[in-house]
Amino acid sequence: MHASGKTSWCFWVASAMLLLIAPGGARAQSRAASSQQSPPNESRDHLLQLYNTHTAERIEIVYRHDDQYIPGALAKLDYFLRDHRTGDVRHFDPRLYDILADLTSSIGHPGGEIDIVCGYRAPSTNESLRAHTTGVAKNSLHIQAEAIDLRMPGIDTLKLRKAALALHRGGVGYYPHSDFIHVDVGRVRQWCFDCPATLAVGD
Secondary structure (H helix, E strand, C coil): CCHHHHHHHHHHHHHHHHHHCCCHHHHHHHHHHHHHHCCCCCCCEEEEEEEECCCCCEEEEEEEECCEECHHHHHHHHHHCCCCCCCCCCCCCCHHHHHHHHHHHHCCCCCCEEEEEECCCCHHHHHHHHHHCCCCCCCCCCCCCCEEEEECCCCCHHHHHHHHHHHCCCEEEEECCCCEEEEECCCCEEEECCCCCCCCCCC
């Protein structure tokens, strides 16, 4: 290869490497710019960024395109939200993912990373937690893969709770001492574990 050819080839490789190692912030800015430039009637991808506080795994995934859930993406999320104690996997109600996505948008951080405190919980795990801790329901919707406990880095959990309540979709629990909220797709209701009376009604 001639010297000029080597130079061009090296320049191309360097450029490709720069694209591959671009920081996540740049990717996020690019996504935000694209969404702002897209006409309102164009198709839209629904994105989630999650961090599992028990396994230290991260996932960034488009789980829905317009009104169509993506089966392969749902399967990956089911595994990501597995019971980390037993390894058991159960199919989650995808409406939970819509709640998570809408929650990030409602607090002004669309697509922001969510820390998962608890996803699926096997019956044996639920019984063990009930025996050793407080605030665990016997018939928890975590057992049905219809509930998620979460927090968001840099977002006050009380603010997150208020935003979840404003969605009026399913149950919302607040655990201030453990610094997380619970959301589920059950009936609309709310509770606050070990809270002052003023917080028990959503103030």
